[in-house]
Amino acid sequence: MQLIRKGDFLNAIPHFEQSYTYFCEKAWLDKWRFIFMLSTSQMGYREIALNNIAFCYSQLGQGEQARGYYHQVLAEYSDNGLAQAALRMLDASRG
Known part of the structure; x- marks a missing residue:
């Protein structure tokens, strides 16, 4: 997220890809994130990672x-x- 705040989108992508892979491998941790990581987010970390990559x-501009x-x-x-x-x-931007 720090890289996004800096506008360094290209270098942020690999970090989000790593996050997605990690939480795919440890799906149980993503599922129970509210217990283990005290996360109250409606979206799971895999879902967030994919949205951030996009x-x-x-x-x-890609x-x-x-x-x-x-x-x-x-x-x-x-x-x-x-x-x-x-x-x-x-x-809509395609016009």
Whole structure:
């Protein structure tokens, strides 16, 4: 997140990819994050990581990569409003 705040979207992507992989391998930790990590977030860390990767690509002007990740979010979390809204914005920008 520090890299995103600095506008360094390209270098942030590998960190989010690592986070996604980690929580895929340790799905139980993501599922029970509210107990082990005191996280009250509605979204799991895998879901957050995918959204962040897509956001980074969109900020880099790489809309097709962003769309791909937002579609992956929706494939895994069909009710993700953030990905749905982002896809609508990306589609609108196509004009």
